[in-house]
Amino acid sequence: MKPAAFKYVRAATVPEAASLLAEYGDEAKVLAGGQSLIPMMSMRLARPEVLVDIARIPGLNEIEANGVLTIGATTTQSAVIRSDVVSAFAPIIGVALGHVGHVGNRSRGTFGGTVAHADPASEMPAVLLALDAEIIATGPSGQRTIAVEDFFVTTFETALADDEVLTSIRLLAPTGNACWSFNEVARRHGDYALVGVAATAELDGAGKVTKARIALSGVSDTPVRVKEAEESLIGKTLSDGAKVAGEIVSSSIDPPGDFHATKQYRIEVAGAIVTRALNEMADQKGTR
Amino acid sequence: MSTNDQSAAATAEERIVRITVNGTAMSGIAEPRLLLHDFLRHELELTGTHAGCEHGVCGACTIRLNGEVVRSCIMFAVQADGASIETVEGMANNGVLHPIQVAFQEEHGLQCGFCTPGMLMATQTLLEENPDPSEDEIREYLSGNICRCTGYVGIVASVKSAAKKLSVIQSNANGKA
Numbered sequence: 001m002k003p004a005a006f007k008y009v010r011a012a013t014v015p016e017a018a019s020l021l022a023e024y025g026d027e028a029k030v031l032a033g034g035q036s037l038i039p040m041m042s043m044r045l046a047r048p049e050v051l052v053d054i055a056r057i058p059g060l061n062e063i064e065a066n067g068v069l070t071i072g073a074t075t076t077q078s079a080v081i082r083s084d085v086v087s088a089f090a091p092i093i094g095v096a097l098g099h100v101g102h103v104g105n106r107s108r109g110t111f112g113g114t115v116a117h118a119d120p121a122s123e124m125p126a127v128l129l130a131l132d133a134e135i136i137a138t139g140p141s142g143q144r145t146i147a148v149e150d151f152f153v154t155t156f157e158t159a160l161a162d163d164e165v166l167t168s169i170r171l172l173a174p175t176g177n178a179c180w181s182f183n184e185v186a187r188r189h190g191d192y193a194l195v196g197v198a199a200t201a202e203l204d205g206a207g208k209v210t211k212a213r214i215a216l217s218g219v220s221d222t223p224v225r226v227k228e229a230e231e232s233l234i235g236k237t238l239s240d241g242a243k244v245a246g247e248i249v250s251s252s253i254d255p256p257g258d259f260h261a262t263k264q265y266r267i268e269v270a271g272a273i274v275t276r277a278l279n280e281m282a283d284q285k286g287t288r
Numbered sequence: 289m290s291t292n293d294q295s296a297a298a299t300a301e302e303r304i305v306r307i308t309v310n311g312t313a314m315s316g317i318a319e320p321r322l323l324l325h326d327f328l329r330h331e332l333e334l335t336g337t338h339a340g341c342e343h344g345v346c347g348a349c350t351i352r353l354n355g356e357v358v359r360s361c362i363m364f365a366v367q368a369d370g371a372s373i374e375t376v377e378g379m380a381n382n383g384v385l386h387p388i389q390v391a392f393q394e395e396h397g398l399q400c401g402f403c404t405p406g407m408l409m410a411t412q413t414l415l416e417e418n419p420d421p422s423e424d425e426i427r428e429y430l431s432g433n434i435c436r437c438t439g440y441v442g443i444v445a446s447v448k449s450a451a452k453k454l455s456v457i458q459s460n461a462n463g464k465a
Contacts, residue, residue, distance in 0.1 A: 002342060007301060008320035008366055031367075038362040039343040042323075051320070053367065078356065102432025104347060104410065107356035108363060189431045 073112025
């Protein structure tokens with residue numbers, strides 16, 4: 001029994017969860033799958049006085065595709081990976097989730113949790129940035145939509161207020177001629193990646209890029225887009241633009257160096273996997 | 289549960305947790321911070337589930353919860369209330385080892401045995417989802433279960449052997465039906 005003592009409240013509804021969060025303020029944390037929070041509590045890096053368990057709120061773990069794709073916050077990562085609806089709508093999500101922890105983490109870990117936790121080294125924040133997703137948050141005064149660009153503030157910090165619950169993630173319909181790729185380099189499968197890239201693009205009839213989004217994990221305190229590299233692809237085929245875009249990424253990022261990899265290594269890996277991702281995208285047309 | 293932990297002062301927060309373990313309804317008392325593996329080991333006295341790193345890295349505490357592989361050291365017992373849990377104690381039947389256990393024994397899938405309960409539970413789930421996994425699939429599925437003795441070669445061989453044993457049992461059962 002390693003975590004410090006806390007009060008446990010199982011919320012029955014989203015409004016109840018929001019009002020509990022409003023009542024306890026920053027002494028409270030939301031508990032869903034707990035795959036990041038509980039280890040942090042066991043190591044006493046986190047010591048919340050109250051945990052508001054949202055995992056059993058009815059309706060919060062549903063996946064719906066109705067022009068837009070909505071993934072409920074407490075849907076487990078395993079359920080998202082298994083979902084035919086998600087893999088038809090945005091196959092990059094399932095592929096990237098396969099890199100989140102191990103099978104025994106994904107069975108408990110939730111889709112909303114891996115977003116709200118806002119670990120800059122984790123996969124889903126970068127993927128949602130590449131997909132231009134919307135985050136739906138519910139607080140005591142109702143629901144609001146947060147653009148993914150505005151959601152990640154810094155390491156472990158998001159635009160969510162203390163009394164807001166992330167309730168779902170929404171994606172707009174894919175375009176007809178889009179493509180995607182996810183790549184990462186990790187020391188072992190399931191470890192945090194040293195660097196990851198999620199890339200999406202839309203192509204015209206001649207296979208030339210009309211829009212591109214390149215999002216990286218592990219190189220800053222939030223997931224980051226490299227807009228200069230995205231713009232360099234416009235009007236080119238992906239294979240023509242891949243090398244230069246990778247070089248732009250390497251010259252424009254300022255990643256941290258640590259025990260696992262030096263700054264220079266991350267810079268070189270980021271450029272290399274962006275080029276690799278863009279080259280692979282030529283084979284993954286038709287969706288994103 | 290230990291009552292001499294100074295910061296643990298038994299509180300009004302304690303509650304009864306009811307779970308089904310290996311088909312048997314069980315219950316015990318848990319304060320919210322009691323982790324599921326401690327609940328299984330100390331409250332229900334099922335010590336087959338091992339406590340290794342206790343922060344979700346090594347996989348020794350792996351159990352099955354409602355049919356899915358779960359690390360019981362990064363889940364609170366109160367979260368499991370009402371769940372159906374399978375532990376390594378449920379594998380052997382009246383003292384006869386499960387075919388997966390026999391395979392681990394025959395193929396040297398263990399040395400000290402500390403990681404084995406978790407390996408067995410994860411292997412059982414893998415083979416239900418994928419009855420004939422490749423070596424790559426086995427290594428990826430078991431990547432969350434760390435073994436410090438075998439070098440994994442014996443474990444991969446054990447899983448392959450278990451897959452064969454189970455498929456023979458399955459086809460015999462189909463033949464009889």
